[in-house]
Amino acid sequence: MHQFEIMPIIPIQIGNIDASFTNSSLWMVIAIGLITLFTTVSMRGRALVPGRMQSLAEMSYEFVANMVRDNVGSEGMRYFPLVFTIFMFVLFSNMLGMIPGSFTVTSHIVITFAMAFIIFLGVTVIGFMTHGLGFLRFFVPSGIPKALVPLLVVIEVISYMTRPVSLSVRLFANMLAGHTMLKVFAGFVVMMGLWGVIPLVFMVALTGLELLVAFLQAYVFAILTCIYLNDAIHMH
Amino acid sequence: MAETFELTGEIAHDQGATMPQMNPEFVSEQLIWLVLTFTFLYVMMSRVALPRISAALEERQDKIADDLDKAAEFKREAEEALAGYEQSLAGARARAHTIISTSREKVKAETDDMRTQSEAKLAEHMESAEARIRETRDTAMTHVSDVASQTTAVLFEKLTGQRVDAAAAKAAVDAAFSQN
Numbered sequence: 001m002h003q004f005e006i007m008p009i010i011p012i013q014i015g016n017i018d019a020s021f022t023n024s025s026l027w028m029v030i031a032i033g034l035i036t037l038f039t040t041v042s043m044r045g046r047a048l049v050p051g052r053m054q055s056l057a058e059m060s061y062e063f064v065a066n067m068v069r070d071n072v073g074s075e076g077m078r079y080f081p082l083v084f085t086i087f088m089f090v091l092f093s094n095m096l097g098m099i100p101g102s103f104t105v106t107s108h109i110v111i112t113f114a115m116a117f118i119i120f121l122g123v124t125v126i127g128f129m130t131h132g133l134g135f136l137r138f139f140v141p142s143g144i145p146k147a148l149v150p151l152l153v154v155i156e157v158i159s160y161m162t163r164p165v166s167l168s169v170r171l172f173a174n175m176l177a178g179h180t181m182l183k184v185f186a187g188f189v190v191m192m193g194l195w196g197v198i199p200l201v202f203m204v205a206l207t208g209l210e211l212l213v214a215f216l217q218a219y220v221f222a223i224l225t226c227i228y229l230n231d232a233i234h235m236h
Numbered sequence: 237m238a239e240t241f242e243l244t245g246e247i248a249h250d251q252g253a254t255m256p257q258m259n260p261e262f263v264s265e266q267l268i269w270l271v272l273t274f275t276f277l278y279v280m281m282s283r284v285a286l287p288r289i290s291a292a293l294e295e296r297q298d299k300i301a302d303d304l305d306k307a308a309e310f311k312r313e314a315e316e317a318l319a320g321y322e323q324s325l326a327g328a329r330a331r332a333h334t335i336i337s338t339s340r341e342k343v344k345a346e347t348d349d350m351r352t353q354s355e356a357k358l359a360e361h362m363e364s365a366e367a368r369i370r371e372t373r374d375t376a377m378t379h380v381s382d383v384a385s386q387t388t389a390v391l392f393e394k395l396t397g398q399r400v401d402a403a404a405a406k407a408a409v410d411a412a413f414s415q416n
Contacts, residue, residue, distance in 0.1 A: 004256040006265070017264050024262070025269035032277040039285035046292045048299055054292070061289045081282035089277060109257050110266045115274075176257065 003179060004107055024111075027103045031092040039088075060088070064222065071226035075233055083229075086115065087222035094175060094214035098207070106217075107175035109168060116168035119225050127232035138235050167224055174217045178210045385409040 010021040039060075042053035050058060064084045068076045090106055097104025105111055127135040139156040140149060185203045189196035385406035392400045 001256065006256060006259070006262040008265070017268070018262075019268045020265050021269070022262060022265050024266055025273075028269055028273040032273045032280075035277060036280045036285065039281065039289065043285070043288045043292055046288070046295070048296060050292075057285075058289055058293060061286065061293070081286055082278065084286060085274065085278045085281045088281070089274060107257070108266060110263050111270055114267055114270055172257070 001180065001183065003103070003183065004176070006103075006108075023103045024105055024108065027093070027096055027105050031089060031096055031105065034096075035088045035092050060084075067223055068226055071223060072230045072233060076226065076229055079229055083222055083225055086119070086225055087218055090115075090171065090221050091215065091218035094218055095211070097175065097179065098211060098214060104175050104179060106171055107179060109172045112168035112172040113164065115221075116164040116171075119167070119228065120164040123225075123228040123232045126229065127235075130233055131235065135232070135235070138231065163228065167221065171217050171221055174213055178206075178213055182206055182210065381406070381409060381413065384413075 006022050006024050008020040008022050009026060012019045012021060038053070039057050042051075042057040045051070045054065047054060061084070064087050065077075065080060067087075068080045068083050072079070093105040096102055097107065127138065131137075139153050139160065141152050141156065144152060182203060185199045185206060188199035189203065192199065385402065385408075388409055389400050389402055389405040392398070392405070
């Protein structure tokens with residue numbers, strides 16, 4: 001499908017590694033540029049009574065700050081900048097993908113899995129740094145018969161290992177499915193001629209739904225990061 | 237219609253080809269640019285944007301707390317002023333009362349004084365008038381006895397043709413008066 005195709009814009013080669021600037025890179029740069037502008041330029045006046053953009057920037061700050069505080073507690077505020085960056089990066093990538101003709105960075109499993117895997121690794125490292133080898137007890141549920149322990153440990157380890165997969169596939173699949181669905185409906189509009197009005201109405205509704213999904217998936221991605229962090233810091 | 241052909245053509249092409257997501261051709265490009273952009277964004281957020289926002293939020297919080305404190309201070313001052321006003325009002329009222337009562341007493345004392353004075357004066361006048369009346373009556377009485385003795389002497393002379401001594405006539409008249 002054309003809209004998910006990656007096309008090199010500026011070919012760059014570092015040693016054996018291809019580091020070309022592609023349309024994916026372009027939209028990543030646009031996303032981080034917009035986020036940086038949004039969070040810095042809007043705060044330039046640092047007005048006591050905020051304007052529209054400053055209000056939005058402050059709202060996103062407090063939204064993520066509350067998310068971290070509620071899910072991880074005050075110890076988690078150390079990782080607040082990371083969670084904020086993840087949330088804004090995913091949110092802006094998803095939202096920019098809604099512009100017709102643009103490229104959705106998060107619709108590629110390479111990107112989402114890389115992010116999810118880094119989060120998984122980081123959270124595991126934080127877990128071992130906080131609790132030492134005691135973090136292994138995380139995989140042993142308390143209050144169960146001795147005989148069941150080996151089985152449950154296996155299940156716990158597997159469920160822990162699948163975290164990066166579920167985290168990345170959830171975001172990737174949502175973006176992929178939403179855009180594919182829009183494309184299929186757009187195809188119907190063209191094929192059905194005058195009756196194409198009906199799928200067109202659906203498309204308008206679906207676009208609204210996709211905007212919601214774009215926000216929701218960024219939120220889910222960030223809140224799952226918080227929950228994993230909480231597991232690592234507080235165990236359970 | 238050209239679009240229809242293009243679209244169906246593309247769908248056919250899609251079915252034949254693998255998904256772009258499964259294309260291993262562009263993995264390193266995506267990963268390198270993800271690391272670059274994400275690291276840049278993280279540094280910008282943690283070093284510049286977030287401290288700025290949190291400073292603004294804190295500033296506002298401080299300002300609000302400050303204003304609330306100030307408002308409480310002003311309220312306290314207003315209450316103090318009200319209490320002071322009420323106190324001075326009560327004082328003024330009390331002073332007005334004392335002024336009214338003292339002036340009333342003063343006026344009363346003055347009028348009493350004036351009355352007693354004028355009464356005394358009146359009594360004096362009355363007394364002197366009475367004394368004058370008594371004196372006038374007394375002198376009038378003495379004149380009456382003189383006139384009576386003279387009249388007696390003239391009457392006696394006219395009736396008897398004999399002259400009578402003035403002193404004898406007077407004695408006789410006095411005797412007659414005293415008999416009455």
